Amino acid sequence: MKNYAIACIGAFVIALAGCGQSSDDGLSKKDQEAGTRIEQIAKDSGGDWEKISEADRKYLVEVSMGSEQSAKMLIYSKSGKLQGTPGGTPKPKP
Numbered sequence: 529m530k531n532y533a534i535a536c537i538g539a540f541v542i543a544l545a546g547c548g549q550s551s552d553d554g555l556s557k558k559d560q561e562a563g564t565r566i567e568q569i570a571k572d573s574g575g576d577w578e579k580i581s582e583a584d585r586k587y588l589v590e591v592s593m594g595s596e597q598s599a600k601m602l603i604y605s606k607s608g609k610l611q612g613t614p615g616g617t618p619k620p621k622p
Contacts, residue, residue, distance in 0.1 A: 562591060567606055575607025 555563070569588065573579040577600050580588070588599035604610045 566591070566602065570603050570606035573603065573607070575604050575609040577603060 566588070569580060569584050577585075580603070585596075585599070588602065589596050592598035592602055601610070
């Protein structure tokens with residue numbers, strides 16, 4: 529029984545270590561392009577929602593499941609305007 533438990537733990541550790549994983553991040557080409565576009569929008573606007581074109585705003589709301597607030601938070605975070613601790617509430621930088 530003790531050997532069985534050790535074997536199970538060993539198998540679990542190997543699985544977590546990613547044995548046999550490829551370098552593929554699991555994102556499709558479409559997802560990668562979306563991420564690149566979002567990062568570019570955040571960079572160009574400096575995280576300022578008012579500086580984002582209407583077309584880009586619509587796109588951000590669409591990828592944020594229809595939530596303008598989520599789209600704004602996405603841009604703020606991608607531009608580095610949010611800081612926080614894991615599990616804590618994001619706080620705007622001073």
